Amino acid sequence: MQFGLLLWGWLVATVFAGLDVDTLRKVANSGGSGVIELTDENWEPVLEGPRDYTAILMMTTRSTQVNCVLCNEMRPYYDVISSSYRSEFPSGLPEDASQPEVFFFAADFVNCKTLFQKLQLSSIPKFYSLSAQDKASNWMKDMEEYAIMGEDQQHDLHKWVEKQSGVDFSLHIPKDYSQVITNVVLVAAVTIALYKIYNRYGAVWAASWIWSGLSIIAVLMFTTGYMFTKIRNVPYVREHSSGHKDYILSGQSQMQLGAETQIVSLIYGLLTLLVVLLIKGVPTVTNPAANLIGVAVVSVLIFVVYSMLLSVFGMKGLGYPYKFLQLI
């Protein structure tokens, strides 16, 4: 990647005097997935000028301010397709190939604002294919757009690239061995640790406080949308361009942020704790006055925390009419 950046610096310096296939191939093979990043300086010769290759272009962004969920979801697919192509044809297509070579480009909104302005995009991600051409032309009209639909985007996008470029290549999805190894090591470590503990303190295995703790934490997580954040890959917070951060998505009852799971599970946990305290803890205080103070404090806390919960829930915008205290 570093090398690639260096090469790009050099390329920019030579102002793309001749942006030929060999140079691009060098950049693309210089590491990573083979996707060539476009910036404000270098997109014009790639897209406008004459070229003897097919350009596949992804308009995307990794910026947390824009927070494009779909971009982050699609980018790995794109990378896999690009790296599959590059690993199959590292030094270009075979001599007798009738189709031009394919290069994969990606334009990030942050680095390539002029291109985004030119295309007047209202939504990203977008994928375009630009076929080889002899002279500069009205490329914006000629390019083909990929429609993001269906469920299996990896497969669909790959088929689309094949169709657009006329080059068939198979998809090599890299196996993430690191994760497998981590899992194996983790399971082994936990098993060994448990075995040791079991041998030394067999009672721990049967201790109800461990199990009750685990169960209650699990319930608190699951009932506050933890699985939602996992499945939907939602961001932890939403950043505005002004630097202001949203921890709670107000007005959207079907959506939530990662932080909301934490906030709400904290509230539920506090309430649970207070109720248990009221049932188990406070009655053990025998002095009536102290008992009254304890009860009063816990009750007030429950009231305040519950009010907080209602306020947070009210923010989710269902037109919910009930709340105790105006806290937020």
Add this chain to the structure above:
Amino acid sequence: MAKSSATIAGVKVDTIRLLLRAIIFISIAGAAVSSRLFSVIRFESIIHEFDPWFNFRATKYLVTHSFYEFLNWFDDRTWYPLGRVTGGTLYPGLMVTSGAIWHALRNWFALPIDIRNICVMLAPAFSGLTAIFTYLFTKEMKDSNAGLLAAIFMGIAPGYISRSVAGSYDNEAIAITLLMATFYFWIKALKLGSILYGTITALFYFYMVSAWGGYVFITNLIPLHVFVLILMGRYTWKVYSAYTTWYALGTLASMQIPFVGFLPIRSNDHMAAFGVFGLVQLVAFGDYVRSNINTKQFKTFLTVSVVAVVLMGILGLVALTAAGLIAPWTGRFYSLWDTNYAKIHIPIIASVSEHQPTAWPAFFFDTSMLIWLFPAGLYLCFQELKDEHVFVIIYGVLCSYFAGVMVRLMLTLTPVICVSAAIALSKLFDVYLNVVELFTEEVEVEEKSSKKTTKQRGFPLFSLLAKAVVLLSFGFYLFYFVLHCTWVTSNAYSSPSVVLASRNPDGSQQIIDDYREAYYWLRMNTPEDAKVMAWWDYGYQIGGMADRTTLVDNNTWNNTHIATVGKAMCSSEEKAYEILRQHDVDYVLVIFGGLLGYSGDDMNKFLWMVRISEGIWPEEVSERSFFSQRGEYKVDGEASPTMKDSLMYKMSYYRFNELFGGDGTDRVRGQTIPAKNAPELSTLEEAFTSQNWIVRIYKVKDLDNVGRDLKQAAAFESGKKSAKKRGVKRPNLDIRLDY
């Protein structure tokens, strides 16, 4: 308790207690039923949504035919021309229940009630029963006080109301009752080791299997409970007799349902129950051996047998899988655990909104304060941790996970939330509601201390105050809980979706009844054997309300047939006409919300039709061609030619501009429909358009008499008729009565 012999005003306390309990039960049932009646009061006694219409139609078939005819029912009025083996592909429990009630009322009580009213009211009635079973279940966990609280929670918790309002005549309506009943009898069987209760559990399990596909939840939860008990070293003969009775009888009984058949011994969903059944036998045998030999020998015996059993199990599994007898590693197995698997490999799961994960507001929305009492209840269960508490804990944790993954499983989580919250709250009330003890204790203190000191506390002010604070605040929260439940039920779960309600500018309510208007028109004005083509969403409703033959319906078992309908909708008029003729279609029905701003219309579902038909005929249908130049979904002047040529577009916007006398405005998509090049139809003619244009019905023209193609014929006709005004919109036909 020792107070059982006490009397108040000459009446035994126990009698009063019984009377009070009965009154409370009646009130709970009343609250449960009445909070489910919003839609009946606002609209009328009507079946809701889509699937209930099928259940309703099947029930009507059951009560007009015999039970055996119902089980062998081949329905030739759906999936024309294929038909559907309906009797063998449904869970008959719901229909049989309402059929039985109908017969009982008519024959024994001489009360001939319309089957529709029984169907509408079945869910609220069963919610009352659910409250009773929840009471019994919770009573096994703690005591009858907790039971009463759980019953009232269950009665009005929105999470359960969402699937059991009046008119929501769906399998879940009775399934939750049966779920709680099965669990109650299971706990009872386990506690007593009773074969009788084990048998009753099996019977209710059988009823559950006959009613809802979600029975698999019970099939796995009970074995898991037994498994955990064995792991905890709590195996007794009671576990053995309860489990084996339930498993043997329940499995045999469940196989009597035609739709289930041999699944219980083949599919992986049922393997856990089978495995635990085997394990229980082994444990019982081990138990027997241990009682007869000494410890050292038993240890050797245990090691050898465990190794042998594991090896045999693995070998057996491999052999059976290789032989193709069982298929334990199918997609469904993964989809619940690895949610990304479902997203990619099972698109139909990913596309249905009921299979989406649940965001946290849904939990609070459906259970209010119970959601934070739920973990407290689990904690208290852990404190006591008898066998039955293990059950609640497993149920709670497991179901929280499932409800988090899939919205519709909120329904199965709600009962355990209610039970657990009731345990916590009743424990709290046990501590703080007992004012009597305060005084009696105080008296004892007085007696002891009166001799020594002259001054003592006369009145337990502090203690009373402490109790008052807790009781008042929680009384207040409970009051709010009721408000919350009522608000949620009234706002979110009481719309029949067949009849829509909107507000006039002055705030008064306007009822939009286009669906029924159109279906009634179909029923009255078309031949009884007319075939109506519409998108599958409306198949059940057309079958149920209009009683006409449909091509596809909500059962969605045949993707190709759905794709055929999709292809007809998205191809040009001439192409579509061929498909229509091939399938004997007489009428085509589309839903159009552009005039009213009703967003759930066919133009918004249109892309699914295109996609599904593209999946079957990729060379004939291309999704891309339905988008404008800029890749947008447009219906205005910029719409792509393929879009403008499609049958769906033409049927939706046919004569739309005439309403505006120029360019029309589509209120759903916010786009202008140009008056220029307004859609023309030559192979179809408009037959009916409902008041607000939501439903539009077109008649498929017959072949031309003189052999012209229909386009020429239409051009010729319009040339001749151009001077005349267009005819009346609605055919003026005589009233026809059926039944």
